[in-house]
Amino acid sequence: MCNMMESRGVLSIIFDLDNTLVDTAGAGRFAIQKVYELLTSTPVLESHIRDICECYLRKLHHESFDPSEGKSIDSVRIHHWYEALQETQGTDPDPDLANSCYYTWKNTRLQALTLSPEVRSLLEELRKNYKLLLLTNGDTQTQWEKIEAVRCEGLFSVVVVGGDHPEQKPAHSIFTHCFKSAGVLPQDCIMVGDSLSTDIQGGVNAGVRATVWINSDCKSLPQGSVTPDYTIPSVLNLNDVLAELMLK
The missing domain is CATH 1.20.120.710 (Haloacid dehalogenase hydrolase-like domain)
Structure with missing residues (x-):
C-alpha cells in the first residue's frame, strides 16, 4: 500500500495566500x-x-x-x-x-493587492496537471475580501479560509478538511507558504509529501524552527521543486 501511494506522485498543491501568491x-x-x-x-x-x-x-x-x-x-x-x-x-x-x-x-x-500576470499564468498552467487548493489563515471577512479583490477564487478547486473553521493553520483539522474537500490524501499534496509556524509546520503536522517555504527576504532559518523540505525565493520557482519531486 505504501509503495502504491508513493507511486501516485504529487496530485495537489496547497497554497497560502498572503506573501505567497500576493504581496500583502x-x-x-x-x-x-x-x-x-x-x-x-x-x-x-x-x-x-x-x-x-x-x-x-x-x-x-x-x-x-x-x-x-x-x-x-x-x-x-x-x-x-x-x-x-x-x-x-x-x-x-x-x-x-x-x-x-x-x-x-x-x-x-x-x-x-493583485495577482501578478506571472503568478496568474503559473497557476493557470499548474491547474492543468494538479488540483490546486487555497488555504489562508485570518478573519473570515478580511480574507474573503482579499480573495475577491485579487479575483483568484476560480483558479482553485477548493478555497478554505481559516476564520470559517474552528481551527486555523497549523492545526491538523483544517488540513484534514482540505484533503477531504479535494478528495486527496496527505501524501498526494505539497504545502507552499511563507510562514514557518503555520504553513510549513501545518504541512508537517498533516503529513504532506513535501513543504515548500517561500523565503523572499533570504532570511536564515530560525534556530529551533521547523525545517522545510524546500526553500525558494518566489512561488515562481515552484516548477523547479515539482521537477525534482518527479524524480523521487
Whole structure:
C-alpha cells in the first residue's frame, strides 16, 4: 500500500495566500503611506504621524479578534486607529478621523493587492496537471475580501479560509478538511507558504509529501524552527521543486 501511494506522485498543491501568491506586506506599506498623507492634511502634528501609524501596526500585529463577541473586524480596527491617535497625542481624537484612517488604509490595501500576470499564468498552467487548493489563515471577512479583490477564487478547486473553521493553520483539522474537500490524501499534496509556524509546520503536522517555504527576504532559518523540505525565493520557482519531486 505504501509503495502504491508513493507511486501516485504529487496530485495537489496547497497554497497560502498572503506573501505567497500576493504581496500583502507591500500593499500594507502602500496603504500606510496613504494614511500618512491623509493625516498631513489634518490638524494632527506632523511629528506625531509616524508614531500614530506605527502604533496602529503594532495593534494590528497583536490583534486578537473573536467574532462571537459581536463586533465586526472593521469596528475593531477603527478602534485600533482611535487608540493610536489617542495614545500618541494624549487627547481624545475625533472618531471620524479614526474612521477615515481605517477606510483609507483598508481600501488602499485591497486596491493594491493583485495577482501578478506571472503568478496568474503559473497557476493557470499548474491547474492543468494538479488540483490546486487555497488555504489562508485570518478573519473570515478580511480574507474573503482579499480573495475577491485579487479575483483568484476560480483558479482553485477548493478555497478554505481559516476564520470559517474552528481551527486555523497549523492545526491538523483544517488540513484534514482540505484533503477531504479535494478528495486527496496527505501524501498526494505539497504545502507552499511563507510562514514557518503555520504553513510549513501545518504541512508537517498533516503529513504532506513535501513543504515548500517561500523565503523572499533570504532570511536564515530560525534556530529551533521547523525545517522545510524546500526553500525558494518566489512561488515562481515552484516548477523547479515539482521537477525534482518527479524524480523521487
